[in-house]
Amino acid sequence: MQQLSFGFNRFYEVIRPKGGIVLATEVDRLCQFEFQEKYMIELAKMLMCCDRFASLPFEDKFSLYKNVRPIFQTLERHWSSVIYFGPSYDDWRLLHDDKTAIDFASLNLKFKNVDQEMFKKTVPLWIPIRDKNIKFLMSPMKTLQLTEYEIVFLLAHILWTVQDINGLSENAVRVSEETTEQIASELHNYYAYSMRISNYAPRLVKITRLIDAAKEIRHAKQDVWTIAKIFDMFRFEIVGSELTEL
Template sequence: MDDDNVCLVCGVETKSIHCQVNSCRACSSFFSRGETASKLYRCRKGNKKCEIKPGDKLFCKYCRYQKCLSVGMVIKRKVIHNVSLSPQQRTISEVHYIEKSLVKENVMKLEIIGNKIVFDSDDLKNRIGNIFKNNYMNNKDNYGFYLTCLQEVILGIEFLRTKMITGSKDDIKINNRVPLTDHLNYRLSGMISIANFLMKIKDFTTISMAEKWILLKNFWFRAFTFLRTFFSIHVFGITNPKQIMLIDDCQATENHIHSVTEPSIDAENLKKITEISKPLSLFHDENILEPMRKLNLDQTEGAYFLIQLLFSKANISGLTKNTKDMCDKIIDISNNELHNYYVYTKNINNYCFRVTEITKLIFMVHEYDNREREVILLSKFFSVLDASLIEEI
């Protein structure tokens, strides 16, 4: 029997398409009833592995429903933590990891002595090296289907959310005097979280230790810039007239009017730090924050964004041919998945505008990274603040 002419849930012969996949009317109706009523089922045998096969009259409702989700049935969209997700993505998130916040485990002891940022860079490198030695978490659904790279990154964003935000909007303090060491510690802990996130991507775990470091160094700060903006927008909303950005996991600031505070730095140098960083903040507001607010990227688009930042190998030297080929393949597949997501899940046929705007944003994140490196260099040259240790990681 042709696989295109069978129900992907129960296996009976059918040429019908319901809920955006090949499925019989019985299975699609069952799924629709469950979704509409938000029903919760229990596995008949308790092992969540009941076989769904043609000819059976009484299916296990739990396993049948999970099979519907695993083959991609979609009738409407759900919202989790103010982020748009399809029911399929929601269930994958529930089946697999949404880890508890462990932000404090990642905190580095960072100090500013004189005008120099000081921390144990060897300890940081050892922590990340140990993370890279860990085994890949096998991301499969209940029926043994492996997740695609895009789906792994969608889950990874949920993981990073628990690392980068520890409370609700009401728990986050708005502070227009930015504690410099708090924000710098947030960056370093973000780097550790991003290293953990990368080990949840199967393709990343297959490359050598040296190549993992190459990709991390090229990726982490740009990813941090994107994620801090992405989470700030989803915490404070797209309609909030104030341009509020997270400083760390429990503090935020109005990005364009803030000043820097740090007990170990004198008032004159604090003023210079604020002045030298202000153009960078304005560039971020105009070219990253505001366009992202207008686009209101959902989690799938955010995952696509991160894949482009990570696996687009332009200007990355030191990768083997096999790794470069892997990167190209991941980019191609994620492009196809995004197309299917727009057409079949969001029902957007003319999505060129959104993809074009995402591409512009990726360029702006790269440009922001370059400009910050220039600010770090100028700050050191004029003896305002020496942040070269972060630059050297």
């Protein structure tokens, strides 16, 4: 956890907003991919700060990275939005990148270089996803007010929960089990001695539920993109889509 915490500080210094944030009414996917490229590189650097991750063969590292990236990014974007915009339940702005945000309270968001009439047909598909973001991620995060250590814990928990990852070596599975035990011990010390919380189980349950919510939202987004592709509603040709998938 200490190594990931160190890596997170370096990571966040690069991807956090440096100036004012503009509320976007139109999403430029090409500009988004520029931020996404920076995000993926810095995330990889952060993970490499963890000796146990860095010591694994490339194939194992790549599998772990592909699993952790979309889930953690969803959580981190919501956490960063609460940090930047504050915990008001009347504010549903979400950081889109390091310069723009979108407002979940608005239904007027558009995609640049996309047939708008065709895109409007997909809006009813996106509304349930927006509602899930608000209900199961943003609202709980505003209530919980996660610390930086806790967001790093979520990263570590996602990274080393490997039951659903196919093709990992036996050594990677063994490392994940050993690391998970160490994380539990370090987290106990954090709550008991740093935060002075004796019964932290209820908070921990609420925090780990955020991971399930992020996974559910990811699957829902993938379903919408699949439907849009099947019915040729709009299309993006993405180089390296194995990594840039939602």
